[in-house]
Amino acid sequence: MTARIIDGNALSAKLRGELAAKAAELTAKGTQPCLAVILVGGDPASAVYVRNKVTGCEKAGIKSLKFEYAQDTAPADVLGKIAELNADPSVHGILVQLPLPKHFDEKAVLEAISVEKDVDGFHAENVGRLSQGQEAFIPCTPNGVMEMLKSIETPLRGAEAVVIGRSNIVGKPMAMLLTAAGATVTVCHSGTRDLNFHTRRADILVAAIGKPKFVTGDMVRPGAVVIDVGINRLPDGKLCGDVDFDSAKDVAGAITPVPGGVGPMTITMLLANTVESASRAARKA
């Protein structure tokens, strides 16, 4: 059996078309959605992600502001910019690209962003709201994964879902969203004793480990939906995921490719959160 490919580019194109229409409607009524992106330091992968976010905004009719800081920037400078953006009513979303240089207190920076403009959904209050099922900005990558599962009508209620990885950005919010949708969720990580035991039980397997081709076909339950969140660069310059696509596709029922899977969906959900934030601001105005 060869798995159905869940095409993140195609789903993104559809959703971004809908978002562009909403952005145009808001703009016509006097509120153009606007995202401010802060990049500190010269991490090449972060620079690519930020460029893709800015381009995604432009194509959807969302205004973007980019602020770049040198690696040795004082945290106070970045915190000052965040305070300024928090107070600017024309800015609806603020994103600080992670990781930050080591001399930054990442938590303090994320908490400095106004909860109403936290379109990444990383502020502790948004995380708490999500965990309690209250209205919240949902972190973009796991939210994009949920959209992909919805797009192929994956049954979630009662499903066995296994998430490999427990990061604040992906693993933990992914587990919360799947739990809220009625799945029985297991979160595996580097300390998990028998990883294959867990992965082979999964109806839905989400890999967010950061290790190239870590999940092989023998770890996948036949017919499972396999979601690959990893983006790794191989020595030959090619991108690959955390899943060994070639062996997993012969076992899975559906699978996301890398590139062209979860990656574009992350940016799509960022655009969605920015448009939603602008729409809330317009309702209040």
Ligand code: GUN
């Ligand atoms: N670094 C890796 N993923 C992300 C993300 O989704 N948002 C931000 N701000 N930084 C990241």
